[in-house]
Amino acid sequence: MARRAGGILRPRIPARIHLGVILRYNITQYNDTSRGTPMRNPFSPTAGFMPPQIVDRDRVLFDFETGLEDGPGAEERFMRVSGERGMGKTVLLQKMCAMAEERGWNTVLTEANEGCIDYIRDKLLSFISSPVASASLKLPVAEVTLAAEDATRVTLRRLLEIYYERGGAPLLLCVDEVQDSFTSEVREVVQGARARFGAGDEIAIVLAGLPDMIANARTARGLTFLHRAMGEDLGLLDLDRVRESYRQTFEEGGARVSMDALGLLAESTGGHPYLMQLLGRRLWRRWGGSPDPIGIEDVEAVLPEARRAFDDAVVDVVLGELTGRQRDYLEAVARRGGEASTREVAEDLGYTDADGSPATTKASAFRAALIQKGLLKPAGRGRVRLAVTLNWTRTPRSPSMSTQDTPAAPTGEDSGETPYDPSFEKAVLEDVRAWRAGKLETYSLEEVEEHLGLDR
Ligand SMILES: Nc1ncnc2c1ncn2[C@@H]1O[C@H](COP(=O)(O)OP(=O)(O)O)[C@@H](O)[C@H]1O
Ligand SMILES: [Mg+2]
Numbered sequence: 001m002a003r004r005a006g007g008i009l010r011p012r013i014p015a016r017i018h019l020g021v022i023l024r025y026n027i028t029q030y031n032d033t034s035r036g037t038p039m040r041n042p043f044s045p046t047a048g049f050m051p052p053q054i055v056d057r058d059r060v061l062f063d064f065e066t067g068l069e070d071g072p073g074a075e076e077r078f079m080r081v082s083g084e085r086g087m088g089k090t091v092l093l094q095k096m097c098a099m100a101e102e103r104g105w106n107t108v109l110t111e112a113n114e115g116c117i118d119y120i121r122d123k124l125l126s127f128i129s130s131p132v133a134s135a136s137l138k139l140p141v142a143e144v145t146l147a148a149e150d151a152t153r154v155t156l157r158r159l160l161e162i163y164y165e166r167g168g169a170p171l172l173l174c175v176d177e178v179q180d181s182f183t184s185e186v187r188e189v190v191q192g193a194r195a196r197f198g199a200g201d202e203i204a205i206v207l208a209g210l211p212d213m214i215a216n217a218r219t220a221r222g223l224t225f226l227h228r229a230m231g232e233d234l235g236l237l238d239l240d241r242v243r244e245s246y247r248q249t250f251e252e253g254g255a256r257v258s259m260d261a262l263g264l265l266a267e268s269t270g271g272h273p274y275l276m277q278l279l280g281r282r283l284w285r286r287w288g289g290s291p292d293p294i295g296i297e298d299v300e301a302v303l304p305e306a307r308r309a310f311d312d313a314v315v316d317v318v319l320g321e322l323t324g325r326q327r328d329y330l331e332a333v334a335r336r337g338g339e340a341s342t343r344e345v346a347e348d349l350g351y352t353d354a355d356g357s358p359a360t361t362k363a364s365a366f367r368a369a370l371i372q373k374g375l376l377k378p379a380g381r382g383r384v385r386l387a388v389t390l391n392w393t394r395t396p397r398s399p400s401m402s403t404q405d406t407p408a409a410p411t412g413e414d415s416g417e418t419p420y421d422p423s424f425e426k427a428v429l430e431d432v433r434a435w436r437a438g439k440l441e442t443y444s445l446e447e448v449e450e451h452l453g454l455d456r
């Protein structure tokens with residue numbers, strides 16, 4: 001593969017998303033335009049991609065905005081955003097950065113990983129030494145430029161101090177994917193920011209991660225400060241808002257959608273942002289610019305495929321991270337219709353006391369872990385219910401699942417899309433393996449087409 005230009009595989013792909021899905025979408029995106037659809041498909045079923053509308057997150061964004069405008073000391077200037085995978089944390093951070101930039105803030109958005117301190121450092125240096133910054137500081141560029149060697153020797157905390165000493169603009173630091181552990185990197189960012197809060201500087205920080213990141217913080221040394229952060233938990237979207245957003249987005253593209261189709265669409269998402277995008281994207285593609293209104297049968301035609309893609313991308317990943325017993329517990333609740341008493345679950349799982357009665361305490365650790373992960377919710381005395389309605393009874397595939405077996409072809413009517421072709425997925429996945437092994441960086445469109453035998 002000689003040509004790398006015009007690659008369609010983006011270089012920075014969030015580690016946890018199902019790569020096959022990304023590839024497929026990038027390819028279909030390309031197909032959409034080649035078919036001459038009047039308006040580009042606005043739906044964005046890819047992790048971290050901005051949706052046509054950010055639905056039902058006004059409250060969080062309002063809080064954030066309040067913090068920006070309220071000045072140093074506002075509690076909204078230190079937020080932690082939690083939410084299950086696909087709930088929209090990354091796009092929310094992007095939106096926050098855009099809002100801050102509109103107000104003249106400098107922003108840094110990074111994932112919590114080994115290189116993130118260097119990344120933040122580089123950004124800070126670029127802000128400090130940019131001609132714009134130096135103009136506003138009324139200093140010659142040479143004077144405000146910190147030599148690269150100096151920069152690597154100073155801690156982030158010190159660099160932040162220098163940034164403000166030199167009159168740097170208000171600064172927003174966003175750290176995404178904080179779930180795994182509170183690494184020394186995250187600690188360095190939080191402590192650096194903390195010192196600036198203490199000094200009354202114009203700084204805001206937002207950390208985002210899975211719901212259990214908060215629990216981890218409690219046990220992380222040196223991070224008790226995190227308790228002071230304002231917690232925002234991103235849950236499922238309100239279905240009325242989802243319906244209205246679908247209506248507007250399709251209308252803007254020139255499509256009319258019948259009332260019952262809109263109802264079914266919204267309901268089928270279960271309020272899940274990612275599924276909302278998956279479904280929207282497929283329906284848009286099926287509509288294809290036709291003057292006929294979109295009806296309920298169109299929604300029905302695209303549902304199975306969207307659902308399956310969703311299961312692939314989300315459910316398997318979540319299930320793959322649970323222990324066997326946690327999975328059993330979740331499944332038992334699902335089998336009881338999504339809500340059950342802890343006693344019923346204990347009974348189903350065969351946990352009994354010496355006298356043969358169901359032993360709820362034996363399962364309490366798994367229950368607590370699932371609640372902490374945001375997958376179960378307490379539902380009144382001794383009862384729990386599923387917090388996210390997903391297909392929990394599905395048998396998980398191995399973590400590299402999507403690379404192992406081939407899902408069944410979708411059933412139902414022809415959706416107007418290319419029929420699902422297992423060999424296509426296999427070919428894509430082979431390339432994903434190569435990509436993971438560092439043998440392949442990006443594809444050119446020609447390469448993908450050639451490789452997959454697609455017609456132009
Ligand atoms: N508020 C929202 N309304 C509609 N779609 C959303 C919203 N938030 C996220 N999405 C879509 O959901 C998917 C997941 O978003 P992302 O920010 O990557 O989630 P997370 O970072 O929590 O895993 C993306 O396809 C994105 O376009
Ligand atoms: Mg994300």
